[in-house]
Amino acid sequence: MRAAAASLMLLLLVGGCSQHPPAVPSAVARPLRVMSVNQCTDQIVLALLPPERIASVSWLSHDPAGSLMAPAAARVAVNHGQAEEVLRQAPDLVVAGSFTTPALRGMLRRIGWPMIEVDHAQTFDDIRRTVRQVAAAVGEPARGEALIADMDARLAQAARGTTRHPRVAAWDGSGFGAAAGTLYDEVLTAAGARNVVREMGGYSYGRPDIETLLKLDPDLIVQGAAVRSGGSLGDDVTRHRVVREHWRGRTLRISQAYYVCGTPMIGEAVLKLQGEMAR
Numbered sequence: 001m002r003a004a005a006a007s008l009m010l011l012l013l014v015g016g017c018s019q020h021p022p023a024v025p026s027a028v029a030r031p032l033r034v035m036s037v038n039q040c041t042d043q044i045v046l047a048l049l050p051p052e053r054i055a056s057v058s059w060l061s062h063d064p065a066g067s068l069m070a071p072a073a074a075r076v077a078v079n080h081g082q083a084e085e086v087l088r089q090a091p092d093l094v095v096a097g098s099f100t101t102p103a104l105r106g107m108l109r110r111i112g113w114p115m116i117e118v119d120h121a122q123t124f125d126d127i128r129r130t131v132r133q134v135a136a137a138v139g140e141p142a143r144g145e146a147l148i149a150d151m152d153a154r155l156a157q158a159a160r161g162t163t164r165h166p167r168v169a170a171w172d173g174s175g176f177g178a179a180a181g182t183l184y185d186e187v188l189t190a191a192g193a194r195n196v197v198r199e200m201g202g203y204s205y206g207r208p209d210i211e212t213l214l215k216l217d218p219d220l221i222v223q224g225a226a227v228r229s230g231g232s233l234g235d236d237v238t239r240h241r242v243v244r245e246h247w248r249g250r251t252l253r254i255s256q257a258y259y260v261c262g263t264p265m266i267g268e269a270v271l272k273l274q275g276e277m278a279r
Helices: 002-017 041-046 081-090 100-110 124-137 141-160 183-190 209-214 233-239 241-248 268-279
Strands: 034-036 054-058 093-097 115-118 167-171 220-225 249-254
Touching: 034 081, 041 054, 041 115, 041 124, 041 141, 054 081, 081 100, 081 209, 093 100, 093 124, 093 183, 100 115, 115 124, 124 141, 124 220, 141 183, 141 268, 167 183, 183 268, 209 241, 249 268
Parallel strands: 034 054, 034 093, 093 115, 167 220, 220 249
Antiparallel strands: none
C-alpha cells in the first residue's frame, strides 16, 4: 500500500530531523519482540513463541473464521500492517508473508529493518519449509521440528486409517477451490478422498452449480465453511432441493481456517476430515 510506505518515509524523515531519530534494530539470533504482519505467518509465530516474545500479530488472526490460533492471538497485541506500527512497536524482527503489502516490505528492506518474507504454503512440504524458516529466524528450531513431527505423525495416522476412497466434490465459501496444486486438494487426498474437481476439464474457479454436481455425481460433498453464524450465498447449492435429497447425509463441512493457511495444524484438519467422511 503506497500510504504505508509514504507514512514510514514521513516518520523516518521527521525522526531524522529530531534529536532522537527512530533506530533501526540490528538483527539478533533470538529476537525477543517478534511482529507478524500476515495472517498465515501469525499462526506459525503464535505456535512457536510465548505471548511475551510477540510484539503483535495481524488483526485477521483474531477471527476464528480464518485462524486456528485465535485464542492465542487474543493474548497479544494487534497490528494492521501499518508502517507507523512497525516504528511504534519497534520489533526485533518483522515476519511478513508473500501477500503482505509490497510497499511495506520494500521499505523495510531498504532501511534494513530485520525481516523475513515467507512464501504462501500450498503443499505439506511447503509447510515444513516455512515452519523451519520462521523457527530458525526466531531462534526456536527445536520447537519448529516438534511442530513438524506432530504434523507428520497425524498425516501418518491418516494414511494408516485410509480404507476407502470416496469421490468428493469440494469448494470453499464461494467457488470450487480444491484444484490440483492447492492445499485444499492436498488435505482431501491425504484424508483418502478422490477430488472430482480434477475430472473437470478446463477447470476455472467459480460458484458450484447443480448441473455440475449432478454431472460429477460425487459420493460426498465437502463445503468449506467459515466459523460464523448465519448463512451466505455460498450455501445456496447445498440448500437446493435436489442436492438435499440426492446427497442426504452425504454433505459435510470443514472450516476454511484449516486450509486457508499452510500451518503445522494441517494434520489435525486431515484427521478431522477423514473422520467426518467415515461417518
